Amino acid sequence: MTGLYIHIPFCRQKCLYCDFFSRKYDVLLADKYIDSLIKHSQKFKNKKIDSIYIGGGTPSVLSSKQIQKLLQSLKNNFNFPEIKEFTFELNPESVSKEKLHILKEFGIDRLSIGLQSVEDKSLKYLGRIHDFKTFCCAYDMAKHEGFDNISIDLIYGLTNQSVGDWENVLKKALLFNNDHLSLYPLSIEKNTPFHKNGGITDDKIQREMYEKTVDILERKGYVHYEISNWAKKNKEAFHNTNYWRNREYIGLGVGASGYLERNRYKNIEDIDKYMNFIENNLDCAIENDYIDEKLYATETIILGLRLLSEGLSVNDFKSLQHKVILLECLKEKTLIQEEEKIKLSKEYVFVFNQIASKFIV
Ligand SMILES: C[S@@+](CC[C@H](N)C(=O)[O-])C[C@H]1O[C@@H](n2cnc3c(N)ncnc32)[C@H](O)[C@@H]1O
Numbered sequence: 001m002t003g004l005y006i007h008i009p010f011c012r013q014k015c016l017y018c019d020f021f022s023r024k025y026d027v028l029l030a031d032k033y034i035d036s037l038i039k040h041s042q043k044f045k046n047k048k049i050d051s052i053y054i055g056g057g058t059p060s061v062l063s064s065k066q067i068q069k070l071l072q073s074l075k076n077n078f079n080f081p082e083i084k085e086f087t088f089e090l091n092p093e094s095v096s097k098e099k100l101h102i103l104k105e106f107g108i109d110r111l112s113i114g115l116q117s118v119e120d121k122s123l124k125y126l127g128r129i130h131d132f133k134t135f136c137c138a139y140d141m142a143k144h145e146g147f148d149n150i151s152i153d154l155i156y157g158l159t160n161q162s163v164g165d166w167e168n169v170l171k172k173a174l175l176f177n178n179d180h181l182s183l184y185p186l187s188i189e190k191n192t193p194f195h196k197n198g199g200i201t202d203d204k205i206q207r208e209m210y211e212k213t214v215d216i217l218e219r220k221g222y223v224h225y226e227i228s229n230w231a232k233k234n235k236e237a238f239h240n241t242n243y244w245r246n247r248e249y250i251g252l253g254v255g256a257s258g259y260l261e262r263n264r265y266k267n268i269e270d271i272d273k274y275m276n277f278i279e280n281n282l283d284c285a286i287e288n289d290y291i292d293e294k295l296y297a298t299e300t301i302i303l304g305l306r307l308l309s310e311g312l313s314v315n316d317f318k319s320l321q322h323k324v325i326l327l328e329c330l331k332e333k334t335l336i337q338e339e340e341k342i343k344l345s346k347e348y349v350f351v352f353n354q355i356a357s358k359f360i361v
């Protein structure tokens with residue numbers, strides 16, 4: 001079984017911190033893009049799909065008609081009854097009852113809403129075009145339409161944000177009592193206005209915020225199942241968890257990555273060229289890396305260590321080199337062993353990259 005990721009590369013306006021691939025929404029361009037996505041998806045008609053994630057950019061910026069056309073073609077192409085989880089990303093300002101109704105009709109059972117902050121002044125600072133009230137309306141509409149599996153994205157560690165400020169943001173967000181939270185420390189990415197304006201973040205404060213978060217969410221009954229993700233029991237994101245389990249997935253759309261038959265690929269990051277390639281039946285995957293046995297073993301370990309509660313099997317450390325590094329990590333207690341499972345120690349989650357890089361041999 002394979003996952004399917006579909007990239008919608010349009011936003012109403014670029015946020016000041018974001019370096020993800022997206023362009024300003026234009027109805028005619030989006031119409032053409034949807035046609036390309038539909039044609040692209042037909043290439044994978046015979047694949048058995050068990051999860052779909054439509055992300056962006058801003059999938060909800062598409063018109064109702066465009067969403068309906070895309071979902072109808074996916075339904076014709078893939079066997080929907082086999083799909084265990086179907087997620088659609090929403091930005092608060094572009095949610096409508098009509099769009100939610102269409103999503104429900106086509107079996108979308110999980111929504112991920114980008115809130116980022118509950119404070120209007122922080123939303124402005126981040127360059128978001130919605131306020132908190134707009135989020136609340138979108139959330140209520142989704143609930144009313146019958147969506148009960150909703151994830152919220154928040155960003156912490158904004159410039160001048162204190163640990164107490166973040167605690168208040170988190171506590172207010174927790175009032176929604178939703179099933180899933182994705183929480184990211186602000187990172188200043190190149191090619192963003194934040195970077196150009198010399199934006200900075202403070203590692204020490206972000207770490208304190210992270211530790212506070214772990215503490216608060218644990219007491220609220222959330223499982224910290226991945227470095228940046230918390231969920232109520234059995235509400236972990238199935239599609240995303242499969243990335244960390246090193247399973248296959250198809251990446252559809254401009255700039256999307258995929259992993260099929262040991263080939264990690266990335267589609268071209270130019271909308272016009274992408275549409276041209278698809279129209280002319282050319283391969284739009286311009287970066288292809290064959291994952292041999294050795295690299296596969298390393299990736300399995302590095303990805304699997306992100307799964308804090310599930311961990312990895314001891315048997316995933318196959319080579320002598322990986323076994324030696326594992327023993328060193330167990331000795332210094334950066335990793336722990338629970339029966340047949342190897343997990344990252346709680347104290348080292350914030351420095352995950354340092355631990356994981358030891359396994360690159
Ligand atoms: C690519 S965005 C798409 C989600 C949706 N368009 C939105 O804006 O809410 C996925 C998530 O990545 C996070 N993100 C993007 N850029 C980030 C940055 N520079 N630092 C921290 N988090 C970031 C945000 O929380 C965002 O919700």
Ligand code: SF4
Nearest residue numbers: 011014015018056057
């Ligand atoms: S954070 Fe979301 S809405 Fe903002 S620019 Fe990035 S993808 Fe678009």
